[in-house]
Amino acid sequence: xxxxxxFRESSLARDLSRTLAREAEAIGRPVRIMEVCGGHTHAIFxxxxxxxxxxxxxxxxxxxxxxxxxxRAVVEMAVRLAEQPGxxxxxxGDMMRVPGRTRSLAQARALGADVRMVYSALDALEIARxxxxxxxxWFAIGFETTVPGTASAVRRARAEHLHNxxxxxxxxxxxxxxxxxxxxxxxxxxxxxxxxxxxxxxGTEPYRFVAEQYRRPVVISGFEPLDILHSVFQILRQIRSxxxxxxxxxxxxxxxxxxxxxLEVMEEVFEPRDQEWRGLGVIPASGLALRPPxxxxxxxxxxxxxxxxxxxxPRGCRCGEVLRGVATPPDCPLFGTACTPSYxxxxxxxxxxxxxxxxxxxxxxxAAQPAAEVGEIARS
Amino acid sequence: xxxxxxxxxxxxxxxxGKLTGDLFRDLFLPAFRNPYLEQAGDQAxxxxxxxxxxxxTDSFVVSPLFFPGGDIGRLAVYGxxxxxxxxxxxxxxxxxxxxxxxxxxTEDLRRVVQSMSEAAARAGVSIIxxxxxxxxxxxxxxxxxxxxxxxxVPPGVELGPARIRPGDRLLVSGPVGDHxxxxxxxxxxxxxxxxxxxxxxxxxxxxxxxxxAAFPGAVRCMRDATRGGLATVLVELATASGKAFRVDEAxxxxxxxxxxxxxxxxxxxxxxxxxxxxxxxVAADVAEAAVELLRTYPDGQQAMLIGTVAEGPPGEVLMRxxxxxxxxxxxxxxxxxxxxx
Numbered sequence: 214x215x216x217x218x219x220f221r222e223s224s225l226a227r228d229l230s231r232t233l234a235r236e237a238e239a240i241g242r243p244v245r246i247m248e249v250c251g252g253h254t255h256a257i258f259x260x261x262x263x264x265x266x267x268x269x270x271x272x273x274x275x276x277x278x279x280x281x282x283x284x285r286a287v288v289e290m291a292v293r294l295a296e297q298p299g300x301x302x303x304x305x306g307d308m309m310r311v312p313g314r315t316r317s318l319a320q321a322r323a324l325g326a327d328v329r330m331v332y333s334a335l336d337a338l339e340i341a342r343x344x345x346x347x348x349x350x351w352f353a354i355g356f357e358t359t360v361p362g363t364a365s366a367v368r369r370a371r372a373e374h375l376h377n378x379x380x381x382x383x384x385x386x387x388x389x390x391x392x393x394x395x396x397x398x399x400x401x402x403x404x405x406x407x408x409x410x411x412x413x414x415x416g417t418e419p420y421r422f423v424a425e426q427y428r429r430p431v432v433i434s435g436f437e438p439l440d441i442l443h444s445v446f447q448i449l450r451q452i453r454s455x456x457x458x459x460x461x462x463x464x465x466x467x468x469x470x471x472x473x474x475x476l477e478v479m480e481e482v483f484e485p486r487d488q489e490w491r492g493l494g495v496i497p498a499s500g501l502a503l504r505p506p507x508x509x510x511x512x513x514x515x516x517x518x519x520x521x522x523x524x525x526x527p528r529g530c531r532c533g534e535v536l537r538g539v540a541t542p543p544d545c546p547l548f549g550t551a552c553t554p555s556y557x558x559x560x561x562x563x564x565x566x567x568x569x570x571x572x573x574x575x576x577x578x579x580a581a582q583p584a585a586e587v588g589e590i591a592r593s
Numbered sequence: 594x595x596x597x598x599x600x601x602x603x604x605x606x607x608x609x610g611k612l613t614g615d616l617f618r619d620l621f622l623p624a625f626r627n628p629y630l631e632q633a634g635d636q637a638x639x640x641x642x643x644x645x646x647x648x649x650t651d652s653f654v655v656s657p658l659f660f661p662g663g664d665i666g667r668l669a670v671y672g673x674x675x676x677x678x679x680x681x682x683x684x685x686x687x688x689x690x691x692x693x694x695x696x697x698x699t700e701d702l703r704r705v706v707q708s709m710s711e712a713a714a715r716a717g718v719s720i721i722x723x724x725x726x727x728x729x730x731x732x733x734x735x736x737x738x739x740x741x742x743x744x745x746v747p748p749g750v751e752l753g754p755a756r757i758r759p760g761d762r763l764l765v766s767g768p769v770g771d772h773x774x775x776x777x778x779x780x781x782x783x784x785x786x787x788x789x790x791x792x793x794x795x796x797x798x799x800x801x802x803x804x805x806a807a808f809p810g811a812v813r814c815m816r817d818a819t820r821g822g823l824a825t826v827l828v829e830l831a832t833a834s835g836k837a838f839r840v841d842e843a844x845x846x847x848x849x850x851x852x853x854x855x856x857x858x859x860x861x862x863x864x865x866x867x868x869x870x871x872x873x874x875v876a877a878d879v880a881e882a883a884v885e886l887l888r889t890y891p892d893g894q895q896a897m898l899i900g901t902v903a904e905g906p907p908g909e910v911l912m913r914x915x916x917x918x919x920x921x922x923x924x925x926x927x928x929x930x931x932x933x934x
Contacts, residue, residue: 221915221916223843223915223916223917226916226917226918227917230917252859255859258920259861259914259920260914260915260916260918260920261913261914261916261917261918261919261920262916262918263918264917264918264919265916265917265918310605316599319603319604319605320599320601320603322604323599323601323602323603323604324601332781438914438915438916438918439916555605555610555611555612555615556598565859573923574923575920575921575923
């Protein structure tokens, strides 16, 4: 396949793997790299990249899964909204199975709530057009990748005078989260693999403080195996040279200036607000609120009484530490026993991009057998 | 509350993955227990006056009713016929039950029925009985179809996971994920962007009978890779046989539009449904010849060997990835959901 096969070539991967080993040896100490984005976590497991990384390079899973970082109280709010008469709650599929206080949206739907899985904010808008007698709430989650789509839907709803389209807004921005991780006393990260899709929108500028103030490399990476290995190589090179910077490995998609049109529509519709992240607490200016001309479309205002007080994670759940990279999924006492993808207790087990789901699906015995041996058996 | 069954049925209970298995094992099997049901195969083989009768039933609920390369009617015929075929049975008769939602256009129903008629003729089965029910508008999804299939297993044909031995080879009759990708594209409204996405819906009986005739005794077990896709079938077979499988991702064919769509949606083609592909476990000494034979058939042109049965932890399916790493395949849990970004 064009633009994918080139980044999956196993002989190139092996060559890169050897180069990485040499770089790591030259550095001479363990290196902890956080992949910010859940898509990268997923790809690392899907392609078995641990087999190709030097033992001294440790990958840490970051907070870049929008489902995972949505606080439990907001999920509970979504469930309560869905259970109101006359409301249609629209959501991305992944959000369906995250538990609120007593149930998930999928469970609320099974009990009669009108919850609809859609692929974009514009799909939710279309449902609002088709049901003028109902209130359609779009559960807006996501990083800068999906925010422009939601902003466009808001603008269109206003232009069409659709008064039955509301947002339950839990959109977040990546740069303040990186700062929070760098400031957290229990987190130790030497470098970041920057998120590819988010960076298509925001470009490189928002990460500059990481390199300049905190002296940590950021390499924005694509999602194919060679992309990720190549990004690790660039990171190791920067560490070795002692000159941290923001680099773009994913050049076929990311321009340093980002996507100006998308940024403009975001800017017009949303403004920064302090926001609670699951696992990271409240991070200043990391969330997005509707600007005053659109504030009447905020479901949190219209249905303020439905928002529950803060809800802690279920007892034993260590999603928060997993999201900060201070615990790995198997460290959690619930992992794989009380908490599985079929019946998740924490958000990290729900989304395909969640670290726990990736560990559960791919990781548990993968490391037990060297890749070479697997290949030989398959071909024998 | 969390971490266990909530006490009511969720969509995921019907996805064919782990929750469906839980329902069968914890609810249906204890109530209906008998030796045939306990085998939990795609079909039951029961003795009847000297004949080994094969019986299977399946219900089809697909949205949309018509998709590139097929429709619910064709699925309802081939799905059931294929469940018989992969057990080594010769499919003979079908029954068809229609649950129709008030308001469905007669023309759509006529198209579905015509499609079933053509599919039955191609698969060599007769539809010999049926039933029609109509539910009020809003209480169905246009049309649901249940088909029950009856066939017979010729003397000497013995297939099953228990016959799988270390050293056997794993064979797939063609590229995987076509059906799942075609339906998902239509649901997501993406078909205009992804040309060439067509369901692989097709009858398997011809391929199966050819293999069984050419290599008597060397074909250990077969399955059709429907819900849960190739990966789920491999894990189920490895688990049922108590063996470990080793698979080479580079050997598994995935058509370009299918790979493209799966990349866009963040879905793994190895877990996307097929409706005309079979997975066969065959003895190593006939494996190459079996692939060559399948390739002489239109529905088997891209047949391939994808791996080997090994000594190892029972049920473990370890795949060497295209990048040269390794990854364990698991059962599909819940539904495959498109990624957010």
